[in-house]
Amino acid sequence: MAGARLRPVAALTVALQSRRRVGLLGGSFNPAHGGHRRISLFSQQALGLDEVWWLVSPSNPLKDRHDMAPLHARFASAKEQARRAPIRVTAIEREFGTRFTIDTLCALQRRWPKLEFVWLMGGDNLAQFHQWRDWRGIARLMPIAVIARPGYVRHALASPARAWLRRYRIAAASMRKPGKWSAPALVLLRFDPDKRSATLLRRNEPDWASRFSTGYQRDDLTHRLIPAATDFGDQR
Numbered sequence: 573m574a575g576a577r578l579r580p581v582a583a584l585t586v587a588l589q590s591r592r593r594v595g596l597l598g599g600s601f602n603p604a605h606g607g608h609r610r611i612s613l614f615s616q617q618a619l620g621l622d623e624v625w626w627l628v629s630p631s632n633p634l635k636d637r638h639d640m641a642p643l644h645a646r647f648a649s650a651k652e653q654a655r656r657a658p659i660r661v662t663a664i665e666r667e668f669g670t671r672f673t674i675d676t677l678c679a680l681q682r683r684w685p686k687l688e689f690v691w692l693m694g695g696d697n698l699a700q701f702h703q704w705r706d707w708r709g710i711a712r713l714m715p716i717a718v719i720a721r722p723g724y725v726r727h728a729l730a731s732p733a734r735a736w737l738r739r740y741r742i743a744a745a746s747m748r749k750p751g752k753w754s755a756p757a758l759v760l761l762r763f764d765p766d767k768r769s770a771t772l773l774r775r776n777e778p779d780w781a782s783r784f785s786t787g788y789q790r791d792d793l794t795h796r797l798i799p800a801a802t803d804f805g806d807q808r
Contacts (some may be wrong), residue, residue: 593620593753595717597692598673600628600770602641603649603780607768611719612659614763615692619717621746624692625793626650627676630665637679639774641781644800648784660792667794672705677713688753690715691744713735715747715757719757 612624740756789798
């Protein structure tokens, strides 16, 4: 109807379609920390991204479920770290009902077909990337940018996925050039090591999640509230 106001999600979809390039950083964010923020901002500048989306996974079967804080706390920690930065925090996998990264990325491309996505991952994830469901399918969907992390570079470079992706390696500068991205494409980004890690933070503050046990959190993409206590199925 002419003059009608768009619903919030529809309005967001229209606004996002005008943006060209988005980095996707998935993970448990258990908790989110300054290292996540730093590699996101570094990747944004290095690749010429408009913004980065943090995909906070409901759970991760590759990690100990008993050591995993509730989604609400992990999401709240991500919102705190993303403050005043071109970063959107989302748990959109709840809406999609997806269990694996390949399905989530396909759903994102269907929802926002005019955006160009690049998958961001740390060197630790590249080292185990070959264990992910249809990892070659992920590589064919969108470019992959790997951010070097201390202690994982040697393992990442020796991984089966790195061997397969080697032929598709491109320079970061080429990602900033006009024109549509193609895939497979691998970009290796190196910067000063950041020794912060969620494991170390949990060790120093085992009860960190209690700081985020109350309050309302709203998803930056769906605008839906993140409930304070939720149990979801495995991810990836």
